[in-house]
Amino acid sequence: MCPHALIPYKPANPKTRLSCLFSQDERETLACAMLDDVVDAIKDANCTPVIVATDLFDSDLVQVTITDADLSQSLNTILPQAAGPTLILMADLPLANADAIRRVIKTERDMAIVPGRGGGTNAIFIKDPARFHVDYYGMSFLKHMKIAEEAGLSCEVIDSFRLHTDIDEKEDLVELLIHGAGKSRRYLEELGCVLVVEKGRAGVERKNHPAPAAP
Amino acid sequence: MCPHALIPYKPANPKTRLSCLFSQDERETLACAMLDDVVDAIKDANCTPVIVATDLFDSDLVQVTITDADLSQSLNTILPQAAGPTLILMADLPLANADAIRRVIKTERDMAIVPGRGGGTNAIFIKDPARFHVDYYGMSFLKHMKIAEEAGLSCEVIDSFRLHTDIDEKEDLVELLIHGAGKSRRYLEELGCVLVVEKGRAGVERKNHPAPAAP
Numbered sequence: 200m201c202p203h204a205l206i207p208y209k210p211a212n213p214k215t216r217l218s219c220l221f222s223q224d225e226r227e228t229l230a231c232a233m234l235d236d237v238v239d240a241i242k243d244a245n246c247t248p249v250i251v252a253t254d255l256f257d258s259d260l261v262q263v264t265i266t267d268a269d270l271s272q273s274l275n276t277i278l279p280q281a282a283g284p285t286l287i288l289m290a291d292l293p294l295a296n297a298d299a300i301r302r303v304i305k306t307e308r309d310m311a312i313v314p315g316r317g318g319g320t321n322a323i324f325i326k327d328p329a330r331f332h333v334d335y336y337g338m339s340f341l342k343h344m345k346i347a348e349e350a351g352l353s354c355e356v357i358d359s360f361r362l363h364t365d366i367d368e369k370e371d372l373v374e375l376l377i378h379g380a381g382k383s384r385r386y387l388e389e390l391g392c393v394l395v396v397e398k399g400r401a402g403v404e405r406k407n408h409p410a411p412a413a414p
Numbered sequence: 415m416c417p418h419a420l421i422p423y424k425p426a427n428p429k430t431r432l433s434c435l436f437s438q439d440e441r442e443t444l445a446c447a448m449l450d451d452v453v454d455a456i457k458d459a460n461c462t463p464v465i466v467a468t469d470l471f472d473s474d475l476v477q478v479t480i481t482d483a484d485l486s487q488s489l490n491t492i493l494p495q496a497a498g499p500t501l502i503l504m505a506d507l508p509l510a511n512a513d514a515i516r517r518v519i520k521t522e523r524d525m526a527i528v529p530g531r532g533g534g535t536n537a538i539f540i541k542d543p544a545r546f547h548v549d550y551y552g553m554s555f556l557k558h559m560k561i562a563e564e565a566g567l568s569c570e571v572i573d574s575f576r577l578h579t580d581i582d583e584k585e586d587l588v589e590l591l592i593h594g595a596g597k598s599r600r601y602l603e604e605l606g607c608v609l610v611v612e613k614g615r616a617g618v619e620r621k622n623h624p625a626p627a628a629p
Contacts, residue, residue, distance in 0.1 A: 299573055314575070317585070318592055318609070318616035337611045340592060356593075358514055360529070360578035370532070377533055377555060378571075394533070396552045401533035 202284040202304055202324070204246040205263075205277065207270055208234055210256040214291070216368050220405055221390070229386055231256075233366060236293040236381035243297035246286055246304065251277070271335045281328040288322045289315070293375055293383040294361040303362070308353035313362040314340040321362050325352075372403040417499040417519055417539070419461040420478075420492065422485055423449055425471040429506070431583050435620050436605070444601055446471075448581060451508040451596035458512035459519065461501060466492070486550045496543040503537045504530070508590055508598040509576040518577070523568035528577040529555040536577050540567075587618040 212223055213230040221229065234250070238260060241248045250262045251273065265273040274287065286304060288295070303311045303324045310331060313322035318338035325331045330350050334342045347354040364374045366383075375384055376394050391406040427438055428445040436444065449465070453475060456463045465477045466488065480488040489502065501519060503510070518526045518539045525546060528537035533553035540546045545565050549557045562569040579589045581598075590599055591609050606621040 296573075314593065317588055318611075336614065338592070338609060338616050358511075358574045358576050360575040361573050363575035363578070373532055377553070378529065394553060396533075399551065401553050 202246050202286050203281065204241045204248050204286040204288050204300075205251050205274065205281075206234065206237060206241070206248055206288055206290050207274070208250050208252045208256075208290040210252055210254050214367065217372075220369060220372075220392075220403075225390060229383060230290065232381075232383035232386045233293040234290045236379070236383050237288060237290055237295050239381060240295040240297055240300055241286075241288065244300035244304065246300065250290075271333050274335075275332045278325070278328040278331065278333070284324065284326045285328040286322065286324045287333070288362075289365060291365045291367065292321055292362055293366060293381060294364050294378050296361055299357075299359040299361045302359065303357050306355045306357070308355045310347060310352050311355045311357050312340065312343055312347075313357045313359055315365045316363055319365065321365055322357070369403060373401045376403060377401075417461050417501050418496065419456045419463050419501040419503050419515075420466050420489065420496075421449065421452060421456070421463055421503055421505050422489070423465050423467045423471075423505040425467060425469050429582065432587075435584060435587075435607075435618075440605060444598060445505065447596075447598035447601045448508040449505045451594070451598050452503060452505055452510050454596060455510040455512055455515055456501075456503065459515035461515065461519065465505075486548050489550075490547045493540070493543040493547065499539065499541045500543040501537065501539045502548065503577075504580060506580045506582065507536055507577055508581060508596060509579050509593050511576055514572075514574040514576045517574065518572050521570040521572070523570045525562060525567050526570040526572050527555065527558055527562075528572045528574055530580045531578055534580065536580055537572070584618060588616045591618060592616075 214226045217226055238248045248260055250260050252262055252264055255262060255264050303313060303322055306324060309326055311324045312320060315321040318340050320339040320343050330352060332346060344354060366375055372387060372392060376387060391408050392403050393406055395402050395404045429441045432441055453463045463475055465475050467477055467479055470479050518528060518537055521539060524541055526539045527535060530536035533555050535554040535558050545567060547561060581590055587602060587607060591602060606623050607618050608621055610617050610619045
């Protein structure tokens with residue numbers, strides 16, 4: 200089995216919640232590094248990455264460009280045409296590794312879901328993609344569990360902090376600096392990001408660099 | 415194998431970062447409900463729970479009362495006396511289940527660690543407890559990895575969001591309401607806590623109840 204892995208990706212002005220630390224250029228480079236880490240993990244797990252991007256971008260990877268701003272609608276157009284078991288994995292999961300992805304695609308049930316922090320959905324694996332549809336807004340994890348149930352699909356929830364940890368906010372960078380081992384962690388270090396402990400809690404500071412002006 | 419599971423627990427005035435939502439009595443009841451959930455998971459995984467508490471409290475569970483305020487020092491007194499493989503699991507992990515705990519105690523290495531969010535350590539399993547010591551302050555995960563290395567102990571990092579998710583702050587309650595299935599989730603619901611979506615992100619609100627005065 201060599202499932203396709205669809206990776207939704209936004210090359211232009213991504214991760215705006217990190218604007219407190221990084222310029223737009225830096226956020227775009229970081230997002231691209233995280234995508235590279237995700238793609239490496241996907242290849243290590245013997246899946247075939249397919250980028251589902253809002254714009255064409257410079258890369259050798261197979262890309263599907265979506266003009267529609269609605270991610271769910273775009274994926275729901277792709278899924279019924281998918282030839283065989285399909286994984287959907289977010290591009291902002293730089294802690295992803297092959298072990299975690301293998302646990303997802305080895306499910307014995309009809310599908311598997313990995314919840315993201317705060318009620319989101321970070322990964323979905325569907326053996327028969329035509330039987331499922333996605334709905335990514337709001338608390339999508341509970342919605343996806345309900346869609347699976349209504350479609351009569353058995354669903355395993357995969358217990359992985361590596362796939363649970365999406366990088367959206369400054370606090371999330373702590374996890375990347377502690378547990379990351381790929382390009383995005385190295386890029387954070389190049390930017391001067393370091394771990395600090397404030398009042399007993401871990402945080403991230405950017406050394407020797409003023410915060411960029413608000414966009 | 416039936417390892418002992420040491421569970422550090424603070425019965426009096428716990429979880430002060432939840433004071434924005436709950437009174438001291440409510441926080442004590444919630445902490446106790448989370449402990450019950452953890453104990454249930456530990457028993458389901460065929461481990462024997464031993465509470466390591468700062469005060470004696472009303473319970474049938476085996477308790478070790480520590481007078482020392484320093485958790486690390488107390489555990490480091492207990493570990494060399496432990497008879498066989500020992501698990502240390504925090505009491506504020508109400509998403510813990512037997513599957514996740516089994517993955518920890520089944521490690522083929524000398525020990526296993528589960529990182530908590532923000533650089534903490536939520537679970538440690540040590541086959542030969544006399545060879546390890548704990549140091550829980552600051553970014554303890556990296557410290558524990560280093561202590562293991564210096565002691566020549568091979569260590570597996572267990573990838574579990576259920577054991578990664580400690581309940582400390584209001585945002586963490588989202589995870590408990592979405593993924594919890596035990597007493598602490600039911601208690602949150604009794605208190606009127608509900609999931610809400612604000613600006614596309616999940617949050618928790620307490621219905622029909624004013625916030626308690628600041629302690």
